[in-house]
Amino acid sequence: MTMSPASGAHPQKTAQDAQAPRLGAHLLPGGGTCFRVWTTTTTDVAVRVNGEPHPMHPQGEGLFELVLPVGAGTRYLFLLDGVPTPDPYALFLPDGVHGEAEVVDLHAYTWQHTNWRGLPLAECVFYELHVGTFTPEGTYRAATEKLPELAALGVTAIELMPLAAFPGGRGWGYDGVAPYAPYAPYGRPEDLMALIDAAHGHGLAVFLDAVYNHFGPDGNYLSAYSPRYFTERFHTPWGAGLDYAEPHMRRLITENARMWLRDYRFDGLRLDATQEMQDDSPVHILRELADEVHALGGTHLLLAEDYRNLPELVTEYHLDGMWVDDFHHEVRVTLTGDRDGYYAAFQGGAAALANVINRGWVYEGQVWPLDEKLHGGPQRGKPADGLGAASFVYFIQNHDQVGNRAVGDRVHHLERVPLALFRGASTLLLTLPMTPLLFQGQEWAASAPFPFFSDHHGELGQLVSEGRRREFSLFEGFAGEVLDPQAETTFQLAKLNWAEREQGEHARTLALYRDLLHLRRKDPVLRHRDRSGLRAGHVGDVLWVRHVTESGERVLLWNVGREAADAQALGLPFSLPTPVLLHSEGREGMRLERGEAVLLGSDA
The missing domain is CATH 2.60.40.1180 (Golgi alpha-mannosidase II)
Structure with a gap:
């Protein structure tokens, strides 16, 4: 990522930028719906509403607009040169990313817990969950029913894996293509709002994992509207980089963040792989995101997933904290003795654990001993002396570190890791002043794995399966069986078994987590x-x-x-x-x- 200056004036904005016309379909206060498109690929633009096409009027600078006397629930699709083209700004895609969009009233839901103002990061104990596997039903409504269990456990913030609409009937969510449309198989937008509202009623903050570094390969229609959304100046592991210097791409990202926090009332965002958000603008997109999010009022937080160990993400770019892989890796090597892949760069053991706790992370400018491409150069990281404890998000499990294994096995599934060792690591995690994150089911040493799963069709699905076998060739653990991510059975394996949590060693582990979280909250020193x-x-x-x-x-x-x-x-x-x-x-x-x-x- 090009780390452009984090201070100074924002880029010069035109009158059009200042007005920031919202693209897609939006209800008007006096009635009717405004349909708006920006495109550089054609001047023949129409909107098909309830099966009937309506030509749209050019407004200049590639903008097209039309107001029609229709309301919420209306189905529509844009036509570019007569070709049906789904709306990448859709607020809901009930039939999937290749289908018609639905006009949505984001203000129709009646909020119950209007006095909620969020939590400071220092009070957060994160619980990362995947809506589709958190419950047997895999819906927002079913997840809502489990909120009392999470509140009783002692966590204070739930973090939902990505919800932006993605193709197929199952997936992790990191291949989203319609960032404004919550994934339809989980439920309707109002169901998501009800989940967040209920969480606030239980004293739980709610965070969303937001992917602003790339779009998925299936259902991404942005290029059909304009290739200017993307750039060849930068590349990501998933293809061409997003051009954050293009005002429409920049607004797509910043307005999307505002929508989740303002209209859905999320308390914060976890920004996926920020090292891939490469930006050569005068003000980096991360700094602009932080400024706009913190200006919303209340307590709204931004967290980065970023392996580079750069404290300036907090001190200069004004993000609130970072996921710290180094802590996980030292714990993992300690528990398992794993030394393949990137674990070869970590020592494990009591001395190494003491070092990462004292320093915040391991790499603070040392030479990275493995492939430089993985971390951007021969040296990795900078000293973290200026960061407070809360800015370090520590974990011993998360979706990546469990899911990026051949069968998605959790560390406590391994025969060489006794449950006592896992419970000892859990005790360390929850007694440190750093911000802890748990992964769904961790608190009872769940038997369910969390393998990678997807639902891509045709050749893409086959390529995903084949690529999965190649991707982790550095790891000895991938030398044997690799679960097929495209198989329905792989997805079903990941669903938590809630019935087991009060039985045997599961119950014993759950009791420890409850005790630890109680101490973390009430103990005069640990708090x-x-x-x-x-x-x-x-x-x-x-x-x-x-x-x-x-x-x-x-x-x-x-x-x-x-x-x-x-x-x-x-x-x-x-x-x-x-x-x-x-x-x-x-x-x-x-x-x-x-x-x-x-x-x-x-x-x-």
Whole structure:
């Protein structure tokens, strides 16, 4: 990504830019619907409404417009040179991305929890979920019924995987092509609003994973309207780059963010792969997004998924935080011993864990030992000393790190990872002041995997299946079986089994998560979200994490070795506080078997 200046005036805007005419179909206050198109490929533009074509009137600069006496629920399709062309600005595509759009009244829903103002990042405990597999039904309505369970667990923010309309009947959502249209198989727009409204009633913020770095290969009609949406100046892993210097592309992105936050009342966005949002404009698109989102009023947050470890995304571009892969990778190597693929760049073990906790992330300018193309150059990262704890989003599972494996197995599915070791890692995650993220079902060590799945048709579907087998050839774990992403059975495997959560080891793990999240919320030291009093180190294979505030002291000990350890005989560089506040396996005393963690504390 070209990191253009993050300060200074915005690009010169024309009168047309200032008015920012909204494209697509929008209801008018006095009645009727305004249909509006921008195209550079033709001057023959019409809109087909309820099967009848209506020529649209040129407005100059490639804009075409027509007002018709129709309302919400009307079906329409644009015609370019007489060719039916779906609307990429559609607010709803009930028949899929290749079909007619529906005129939608985004203000018809009656909101119940109008006093909700959002949560600061320091109060967020994220729960990432995929609507289609979170429940057996795979709908917004079904997800709404589970909100009391999440609130009781102690999470405070749910993060929905992408909802922008994508092709087929199932998928992760990262190949979206109609960013304004919520994916129809999950439900109608008002069902999504009801989910968000109900979440706010339970004290839960709601975030959306937004993909602004590329469009999917199937159903992307933007180029039919104008090739100027894209550029050959930049390339992404998915093809030509988006041209954020083109005012219409820039408005498509910024207005889309405003719609989700303003009209659907999401509390924030997680921006997918921001390293691929390459922009040579005077003001980078990320800075403009941050400025506009933060100007909406209330608390609205922007988080970046970005592997480059660049603190300026927060300090200069004014995003609020970043997903930190380095923490996950060090935990993963510690738990599994994996050293293939990008895991070869991480050491694992107590010393490496202490380092990532102290520094925030691992790579802060060191030479990246693997393929430079993966991280943009020989050096990766910069020091993160200026970032607060809340700006680091830490996780031990997420959709990528589970799904980008041959069979989508979770780390606790591996025979070489005892559940005690997984529960110890969970204890570390939820007692650090950094912002934690859980992946659906993690809290009860779910048996369901999360493999990659899609529903592309014809040759594209075959290419996806073949590409999946090649994509992860660096990983030994992909040498055998690879689930076919196109198979319906692969999708069904990912659906959570909610009945198991109160049984056996699942129930034991769930109880630990509830206890940890209660402590995180109520404990006078753990609820402080600062790094100034946080230090980590190790004695042999035992990691220690010490957090000292004006309220007292907390010490976490986690035994990542194979031999048992006596916490009192470690020879730590400080005296252990008492009493024991929590043991990850519910044991008495301070003896730590393999994988076990203990939290001790004293108040000031």
